[in-house]
Amino acid sequence: MVEKKQAPEGETKKDHGVLYLGIDLGTSRTSVSSSNGMRETVSSYVGYPKDVVARKLLQKDVLFGDEALEKRLSLDFYRPLAHGVIRDDKDAERNLKAAADLLGEIIRRSKPRKDELVYAVIGAPAQAQIKNKEAILKAARQHVDSVMLCSEPFSVAYGLDMLDDTLVIDIGAGTTDLCRMHGTMPEESDQLTNTFAGDHVDETLSKLIRAKFPEAQFTVQMIKQIKEKHSNVADNMPPVVVNFPVKGKPTPFDITSEVRSACRSIVPPMVEALGELIGSFDPEFQDRLKNRVLLGGGGSMIKGLDVELERQMHEMLGGGKVMRVEEPIYGGANGALKIAHDMPAEYWEHLR
Amino acid sequence: MSSFSSAQFRGSQKDLFTPAQIQHLMRVEFDRAQRYRYGLVLLVVGIDRLEQLQDLYGSELRDQVHGALVGLLKSATRASDALGCLLDDRILVLVPHTPPEGAAVMAKRVLDGMRALTFDCDGRSTRVTVSIGGAHNARKGDFAFDTLLEVGTAGLKVARDGGGNRYVHSELYEFFEKKRARERADQEAAAPAAVRAPMPIAGAPAAAAIGDGVPHILGEKIRDMFGLSENDSALLAKIEQEVVTSALREMKLELEKVLVESKSEHQRQIETLERRITKLSDSLGMTEAELQRALTQKTVDPGVASIYKTVQGLSSNDVQVQLKKALMSKIFEANVELRKKIDTGPQSTS
The missing domain is CATH 1.10.287 (Helix Hairpins)
Structure with missing residues (x-):
């Protein structure tokens, strides 16, 4: 159940305006754009000291982002979101708390005043289930006065005023969301979500490296860092030579083709989903849709992805044009903030 | 333009014109285009990962690739009116009487042509791609050739940062013009001081001696x-x-x-921030006006953040205002519906 937050007695009266927030709650990163000009992003990691000793050493009750990652050996470590939604596994309660704390942290970083209301629009995966949405709302309500959810790819398109005949692909860590924009609110049939996203690239890359260099020792975090630095799908990409320890000794490995193959692994499912959304659209407008494919999210930073996508669209769909958003990290949050600004005040009041 | 045909793609000292002279000719052509109001496009063409290729295969490959690219550019452009020269590792191509759409076609031809070429290096065949930044003078208002060059170079950088093998048509004219105006103002402000107190150079003869000699x-x-x-x-x-x-x-x-070379990663970040500042400048003007209005109504404090809703929120002048209102209404309804489902129903359905 979502409960309205009651202002306890003695709490500062919130009568000095509203702070609007656009939040992109992502599996890998959580970003916020706020109406006071603050923009922040934090890796979606939360950690709580394992015991009293760790608490005394760290001097904090909870750690976030890269700091949590760095100190993870002393922490009960959570990555509360998987596939774009709050994890609902055996640690569901703890994940929910971690997600709520993460939202609290990102809101704190947007520096709200004590005497102003906080209204937030949060981007959720296009096909998130009600249970997932409830969990996000529950987590958010602990920190904001009014909150709305909207589809992540829709918020990216809204932020760029691309509301007509546009196909948005939002490549996150957990999911790739596709959304067909045709001058009206996208319905369920206009949206597709698959899990061939950043995490899938990490997994594939780990498998490929393990198969080719079984002696190399590495962790998922190391793979993630390599991907973020070297991801590329071009035929003539620069060589990727990295050091992995082998029995404690740093040893160089050339993993160029593995990086390329792993990055390319998300393209065919993406083109397939594009084909599905384009093929079920009004035939007269299919060409326009094909020629306005908008690539957003952290995954859109893979070098050469737009060209590779165009190439595969040419092979499978007979052509297409792909554009990238200017700010992949903040595209979703900026769009959500724009929605928050454009939303009439009475709607916000109604949902308080 | 036919008088310039002999100046095509000259770069080395053996040639008739130096790159600086060809750039001068380009400036003349640009001024003429501005005066007689005809379309003109500047393409800044760069070979992707040239330094790495040179490291791997030596400078012979570099010359081979340059030669092939110049040949390709010559065949892809009209010999009578394209003017090009080598500048560092970039090739500038000025194409008068051409709209931006025409330049895109030309750029695609060059990209396709380059992709189709193979180069022999130590018995191995290698493919090389290029990136192209484009700029045009179709924009209203006067601006300088240097702005065109900067816009084209910015396009090339975006193309390279995106993985190369692409054409990027940049529209950052306003950004670079403002930047140039700022730089000019800074130089002018600094000039009198420099004249008053010239920097002494160790071992150099006195200024008067240089002036006399x-x-x-x-x-x-x-x-x-x-x-x-x-x-x-x-x-x-x-x-x-x-x-x-x-x-x-x-x-x-x-x-x-030298200045361009000294720019580092920090400069790139500064430019990104400056672009954002340029984008927000209109909003800031409105914000100031709104703050002034708020000051006159001291008893009503809607909060600074609320003012941004007024400034950046949905304006009645927005061409899509009706559509956006309808979309907001739909989002709101969907959220109300979601709340109802959460409050009342079992949580098993999607």
Whole structure:
């Protein structure tokens, strides 16, 4: 159940305006754009000291982002979101708390005043289930006065005023969301979500490296860092030579083709989903849709992805044009903030 | 334009014109295009990962690729009116009487052509791609050739950052014009101080000595070169002036080159931030007005953040205002519906 937050007695009266927030709650990163000009992003990691000793050493009750990652050996470590939604596994309660704390942290970083209301629009995966949405709302309500959810790819398109005949692909860590924009609110049939996203690239890359260099020792975090630095799908990409320890000794490995193959692994499912959304659209407008494919999210930073996508669209769909958003990290949050600004005040009041 | 055809793709010292002179010709052509209002496009073409290729396969491959690219550019453009030159690792191509759409077609032809070529390196065949940044003068208002060059170069950078093998048509004219205006203002502000207190250089002769000696030496050299007599003082003065102007231009170009080279990753970040500032400048003006209004109504404090809703929120002048209102309504309804489902129903359905 979502409960309205009651202002306890003695709490500062919130009568000095509203702070609007656009939040992109992502599996890998959580970003916020706020109406006071603050923009922040934090890796979606939360950690709580394992015991009293760790608490005394760290001097904090909870750690976030890269700091949590760095100190993870002393922490009960959570990555509360998987596939774009709050994890609902055996640690569901703890994940929910971690997600709520993460939202609290990102809101704190947007520096709200004590005497102003906080209204937030949060981007959720296009096909998130009600249970997932409830969990996000529950987590958010602990920190904001009014909150709305909207589809992540829709918020990216809204932020760029691309509301007509546009196909948005939002490549996150957990999911790739596709959304067909045709001058009206996208319905369920206009949206597709698959899990061939950043995490899938990490997994594939780990498998490929393990198969080719079984002696190399590495962790998922190391793979993630390599991907973020070297991801590329071009035929003539620069060589990727990295050091992995082998029995404690740093040893160089050339993993160029593995990086390329792993990055390319998300393209065919993406083109397939594009084909599905384009093929079920009004035939007269299919060409326009094909020629306005908008690539957003952290995954859109893979070098050469737009060209590779165009190439595969040419092979499978007979052509297409792909554009990238200017700010992949903040595209979703900026769009959500724009929605928050454009939303009439009475709607916000109604949902308080 | 036919008079420029001999100046195509000249770069080395053996050629008739230096890159600086070809750039001068480009400036002349650009000024002419602005005066007579005809379309003109500048393409800045760069070979992807050239340094790495050179490291791997040596400078022979570099020359081979440059040669092939120049050949390709010649065949992809109209020989009568394309003007190009080598500048560092980039090739500039100025194409008059061409709209931006035409340039895109031309760029695609070059990209396709380059992709199709293979180069032989130590018995292995290698493919090389290029990136192209484009700029045009179809925009309203006056601006300088240097702005065109900067816009094209910015396009090339975006193309390279995106993985290369692509054409990027940049529209950052306003951004670079403002930046240039700022730089000019800074230089002007700094100039008087520099004149008042010239920086001493260790081991250099005094300024007065240079001022006295240079015209004398220059005059002698010119007299020797052109075989002038003592009576040709007017001609000598004219040539001297041209030489000094040309030397100053060369120095300016060199200085610009050094400045460009000294820019690092920090500069890229600064430019990104400046772009954002440019985008937000209109909003800031409105915000100031709104803050002024708020100041006059001291009893009502809607909060600074709320003012941004007024400034950046949905305006009645927005061309899509009706559509956006409808979308907001739908989002709101969907959220109300979601709340109802959460409050009332079991949580098993999607």
